[in-house]
Amino acid sequence: MDKRFENQVVMITGAASGFGKMAAERFAAEGARLALSDISGDALEAVAEALRADGTEVIADVVDVSDADQVAAHAANIAQTFGTLDVGINNAGMGHDLAPLHLLPVEAFDRNYAVNARGVFLCMKAQLPMMLQAGKGVILNVSSAAGLLGAAQLSAYAAAKHAVIGLTKAAADEYARKNIRVNALCPAFTVTPLVEEMAAQVSERGGMNREQALGHIAGRIPMARVAQPEEIVQAMLWACAPENSFMTGQSIALDGGLTAV
Numbered sequence: 001m002d003k004r005f006e007n008q009v010v011m012i013t014g015a016a017s018g019f020g021k022m023a024a025e026r027f028a029a030e031g032a033r034l035a036l037s038d039i040s041g042d043a044l045e046a047v048a049e050a051l052r053a054d055g056t057e058v059i060a061d062v063v064d065v066s067d068a069d070q071v072a073a074h075a076a077n078i079a080q081t082f083g084t085l086d087v088g089i090n091n092a093g094m095g096h097d098l099a100p101l102h103l104l105p106v107e108a109f110d111r112n113y114a115v116n117a118r119g120v121f122l123c124m125k126a127q128l129p130m131m132l133q134a135g136k137g138v139i140l141n142v143s144s145a146a147g148l149l150g151a152a153q154l155s156a157y158a159a160a161k162h163a164v165i166g167l168t169k170a171a172a173d174e175y176a177r178k179n180i181r182v183n184a185l186c187p188a189f190t191v192t193p194l195v196e197e198m199a200a201q202v203s204e205r206g207g208m209n210r211e212q213a214l215g216h217i218a219g220r221i222p223m224a225r226v227a228q229p230e231e232i233v234q235a236m237l238w239a240c241a242p243e244n245s246f247m248t249g250q251s252i253a254l255d256g257g258l259t260a261v
Contacts, residue, residue: 003031004241009082011035013065013123014092016043018192019142022233023089028056030237035078035085037063038092065092065119066111075126084134087240088127090120091142095194098153098201109156116160120167124182128175137180138240141168145188145255161186165251172249181248183239188255189217190227222257 010027014020016038024034028051038044041062048060059081061074078085094115096108120141131137146154147161168184175182189195191214199213208216218226232254238244239252253259 003029004237004243005087006031007033008086009033009035009078009084010087010089010240011037011078011085011123011127012089012091013037013063013119014142015060016040016047018091018194019187019190019229019232019236020089020091021047022229023091023236024051026233026237027087028054028058032087033057033082034059035074035082036060037065037074039064063092064115065090065123066114068122071119071122071126075130079130085127085130086134086137088123088131088137088139089142089236089240090123090139092119092123093142093194095154095157095198098198098205100153101155104156109159112156113160113163116157117163117167120164124167124171128171128180131175131180132178135179139168139171139180139182140236140239141182141184143168143184143186143251145186145253145258147184148186148251148253148259168251169249176248181245183247183249184251185232185235185239186251186253186255186259187227187232188221188253188258189214190229190232192229195226218256220258221255222261225256227254227256 010032012020012024015024015036044060048058051058063070063074096112141164143164144161146158147165151158165184168182172182202213202216214226235254
């Protein structure tokens with residue numbers, strides 16, 4: 001069976017855990033060569049070594065995506081090692097402690113925006129020149145259902161994820177005639193480290209166990225549950241697949257019906 005990403009170079013940020021780790025595994029299974037980054041060096045290297053052991057060509061760099069120099073150095077390593085870039089998945093992100101806006105520390109807003117919005121901007125800025133040189137490319141930015149709706153007690157996160165959608169739409173318009181597609185994925189609550197941290201806060205504040213806390217978090221979702229990571233990652237591969245060649249500028253909601261109501 002043909003592999004959809006045979007010999008394509010795929011860059012994934014936030015690849016040490018959650019969506020990024022699973023995406024790295026799935027793209028590797030589809031024949032991709034991988035450029036992985038994360039701020040957590042040990043966890044990133046463990047992912048990279050496991051993939052190399054299965055025969056995947058991988059480079060892995062410790063990168064804080066809010067740092068322009070670190071992002072540029074990673075892009076230079078990709079160009080030197082692989083000579084091109086086919087797919088960029090800008091997945092690195094962070095949340096913040098649940099808090100009403102008037103109690104949210106300014107520092108929490110600034111750091112959240114730096115990683116979730118500036119980080120996507122910097123990665124796209126580094127990815128696009130390689131894609132322009134190649135005459136083609138696909139960028140997938142991981143936003144959130146919080147980028148489409150409000151998110152009570154997550155105002156900084158929601159603001160930054162809204163910004164990701166704005167960057168996505170602007171870039172899609174700018175580069176469509178250059179054969180570069182740019183889309184955003186907008187998952188609702190999914191069992192990832194970020195949501196586990198949120199569940200722990202809800203548990204502590206509400207005297208709930210983990211399952212009760214996850215149920216509380218999922219209370220607004222019509223499907224009445226949180227998502228599993230594989231439900232999101234399968235859409236990453238679909239969005240970036242060569243046969244999905246006419247979709248750009250879209251914000252794809254994977255949210256159990258949350259944005260339908």
